[in-house]
Amino acid sequence: MERIERTESGEPGRGPADPARAPGGAEGSSGTAASAPVRPAPLASFAYTAADEEKRRGVRRMKTTATGLLLLVALVYVLATWAKNVGVGGWPGFVAAAAEAGMVGALADWFAVTALFKRPLGLPIPHTAIIPTKKDQLGASLGSFVGENFLSGDVVRGRIHALGIGGRLGAWLAEPEHADRVTAELATALRGALTVLRDSDVQAVVGEAITRRANAVEVAPGLGKMLETIVADGGHRRVVDLLCVRAHDWLILHGDSVMDAVQGGAPGWTPRFVDKRVGERVYKELLRFVTEMRDMPEHPARYAIDTFLTDFAADLRSDSDTRARVERLKSEILGRREVQDVIASAWSSVRTMIITAAEDEQSELRLRARASLMSLGARLATDGRLQAKLEGWLEDAAVYVVTTYRTEITSLISDTVASWDADQTSKKIEAHIGRDLQFIRINGTVVGALAGLLIYSVSRAFGA
Structure with a gap:
């Protein structure tokens, strides 16, 4: 089981803070640090709970399954190719084509899923490790999306009116x-x-x-x-x-x-x-x-x-x-x-x-x-008139709040996401959606194999 480091507050951390950045450190007491502008303390990271660890174990089991399927089609490819090379006619070609395409599909989906959370094989390939490297941009985009689509005056007014609060x-x-x-x-x-x-x-x-x-x-x-x-x-x-x-x-x-x-x-x-x-x-x-x-x-x-x-x-x-x-x-x-x-x-x-x-x-x-x-x-x-008056007050108050403080509300999302540790964020997101992503790998293997078999069959049918 992966060891989870936690801070004194019980939340995940990456280790001790840099003394030079600490308020009481040597650099913090120097004249240069004292004259520097004081930034607000970062928001606390979310807790990595036992439930998250249980989900990660489920993700690892699905990874094992998807990887096992990849190894299985690779073994099938080797055996079918060997049978074809030793003179067995008919089916080895179809099986080898299906297995080959299945490996391609499995590897492509493995790369796509892995690139969301880390760099595949540790290689500095562009546009990989998307969540750790683009976390802040994703938080800002999420905040803008919420502000534009959920905190607009028309949306809030319509939703409150539909509730019939009065x-x-x-x-x-x-x-x-x-x-x-x-x-x-x-x-x-x-x-x-x-x-x-x-x-x-x-x-x-x-x-x-x-x-x-x-x-x-x-x-x-x-x-x-x-x-x-x-x-x-x-x-x-x-x-x-x-x-x-x-x-x-x-x-x-x-x-x-x-x-x-x-x-x-x-x-x-x-x-x-x-x-x-x-x-x-x-x-x-x-x-x-x-x-x-x-x-x-x-x-x-x-x-x-x-x-x-x-x-x-x-x-x-x-x-x-x-x-x-x-x-x-x-x-x-x-x-x-x-x-x-x-x-x-x-x-x-x-x-x-x-x-x-x-x-x-x-x-x-x-x-x-x-x-x-x-x-x-x-x-x-x-009293319908009294209901309408009360609901009008509530709608006006809610619209005033969301239109006046939309920036402060959406900044709560972007600032909170920006305060999260990149590695811990990646692990937590993977724990919640990683199992479904491993099904993508499995589906990619199966769909790739079927596509390879279909392409090979059509090619043989037309004499290619």
């Missing part, structure tokens, strides 16, 4: 077990994607996106319109009611504090009893005002608040100075670290919520995804 996909998705499978796979992919993403990176992106979006949009006109709608609908009155109630309750509980504050602000030269009387008077008037405002829906102060809010809403929408102040306030609020932390922390909550929903088979997220998939499948299975 209807078949719809019928498949409409089955509950298939929808469950797709939902589970999507949930797994979603969990994997969220697990791989680093929280810090996503939080930074989310925070930047929200801040950039908020800074890009002027909020004052929107706030003005919203405030105008609230005032028109009377929605602010409940807030005013609440403030009046809370203010009244607070004054009842903190009356002494209010009077002390008023007395503390009086001039130093006024008598203390006057300050006390003034404080009590101010407190009573303030309490009366708040009480009336709480109990009277038509209180003038409430009307003043309505007017103020209406004017303020109009200023938010049309007054440039007010709008500028609101924008500055917005920027100051967004720039605070506490606000940025709140924005960033929102991702953690969303991520936890999504992962939990993806893991729970009965979660609303998965149930809705499953229902949506089944609904989409039912529509695809019956």
